[in-house]
Amino acid sequence: MLGQEFVSAASIAASVLFILSLGGLSNQEKAKRAVWYGIVGMAVAVFFTAFGPGIGGYWWLIPMMLIGAAIGIYLAKKVEMTEMPQLVAALHSFVGLAAVFVAWSADLERRRVMAAQAADASTEAFSAFAALVATKAPDELMFLQVEVVLGIFIGAVTFTGSVIAFGKLAGKVDGKPKQLPGGHMLNAGAAALSLLLAIMYLNGAGFWTLILLAALAFFIGYHLIMGIGGADMPVVVSMLNSYSGWAAAAIGFTLSNDLLIVTGALVGSSGAILSYIMCKAMNRNFVSVILGGFGGTQGPAAEIEGEQVAIDANGVASALNDADSVIIVPGYGMAVAQAQTAVSDLVRKLRAAGKEVRFGIHPVAGRLPGHMNVLLAEAKVPYDIVLEMDEINDDFASTDVVIVIGSNDIVNPAAEEDPNSPIAGMPVLKVWEAKQVFICKRGQGTGYSGIENPLFFKENSRMFYGDARDSINSLLPMVE
Secondary structure (H helix, E strand, O other): OOOHHHHHHHHHHHHHHHHHHHHHOOOHHHHHHHHHHHHHHHHHHHHHHHOOOOOOOHHHHHHHHHHHHHHHHHHHHHOOHHHHHHHHHHHHHHHHHHHHHHHHHHHHHHHHHHHHHHOOOOOOOOOHHHHHHHOOOHHHHHHHHHHHHHHHHHHHHHHHHHHHHHHHHOOOOOOOOOOOOOOHHHHHHHHHHHHHHHHHHHOOOOOHHHHHHHHHHHHHHHHHHHOOOHHHHHHHHHHHHHHHHHHHHHHHHHHOOHHHHHHHHHHHHHHHHHHHHHHHHHOOOHHHHHHOOOOOOOOOOOOOOOOOOEOOHHHHHHHHHHOOEEEEEEOHHHHHHOOHHHHHHHHHHHHHOOOEEEEEEOOOOOOOOOHHHHHHHHOOOOHHHEEEHHHHHHHHHHOOEEEEEOOOHHHOOHHHHOOOOOOOOOOOOOHHHOOEEEEEEOOOOOOOOOOOOHHHHOOOEEEEEOOHHHHHHHHHHHOO
8 A cells, every 4th residue: 555655655656647638639730649648647547546655455355446447448449530529528427427426425424423523432443445535524524524525516517517418419318409398496495405404404404405405407418408508518528628627626625535626626717728729710608608508499480591512523523623822621520431531532533633621620520619620630631721610701701612421500701690590600711702612511401500601602602412421532542
């Protein structure tokens, strides 16, 4: 068993590695190294925590760690990139549920220690967390109870919210915003009751208050995320990431674990900052994201005139051969079709022909921040031609051809033209300003969010129907 000085040193080292990991992820060229920093940091954290002072029960602890590691390796190998957003949401739910269980256990240990002290029994036999509780003064125990309340509430909201987010991302739950009768008043009432239960608990009420508190928080998490539309789920995943971090930080205070506090604060603050950036990119109110219930329609949508005109591979290839500048806008459909390699091959062929080819990436393209960047990096697309929305949006008007692959909301002109649209005011890629726009889609559906796109009906737009990978591959032999 390792001494406390080793555990403290390991906590500092792991914290530094996590900070380096987070900082490195901001740069595509350093991202792989940054991931290894995180892996090593977590390995150090787990090892020195598991074999720290006062820890026992290795006969079940080690098998459970091995089982968890085996499940993680299996999922990492099995899960496709298209399923990564829902996997992230599922992992957030585990963090939230763990916070609830740890907080419950912490209070049960507190009660056990206090019962022993009230009976004037010896506390020398206590180990691990119970031994720590036995050394706390009354005011410190009060702070412990506050930390338990925060851990349960934030963790429970994170758990059910993440489960619903997983369901919506996986298509198992309807992506349209739905709320029970009463809407936000139900959430407010549940929050008020949660506060009342917390006050009762802090004033000596029984363990039942913490069970009811968790139940109410479970409901709040469920109802908040059910009230959010599918078009806004990328922001929701980011916000739930932040919640899971704050839940971990609260439990870190409870357990007096500095590493959990630092790690939780890093995850919580970075998730909140990312959510704020994404809200700005979608013209959403940050407070509305926290409270839920956005992403629905604002009134009757504008009628769309015209019809969708299809084009075959010969027509698209002819336009590409005549073009001098091309912009490709990828979306979730590219991920579903696993078309990134075919797209990369097309880009290499077009650039070899002397054409200017670039990518336009919206901040919330796909269903997870950075989703498209990862796919393109995987296909070895050069970093310097992958541009963010603000860098490329003014260039569409001077572009000959735009190819949209599986995108809907991020290229929807209704965001600017229809004040009643669910995405009204959201900054979008202005692909319709180009001379010609080709949209790769499987069919005439409205996509994940259920919002119709007037782009598909514009005179300079043509629908290139079919599986994105097959469609792009069919262009390769025709491009000169």
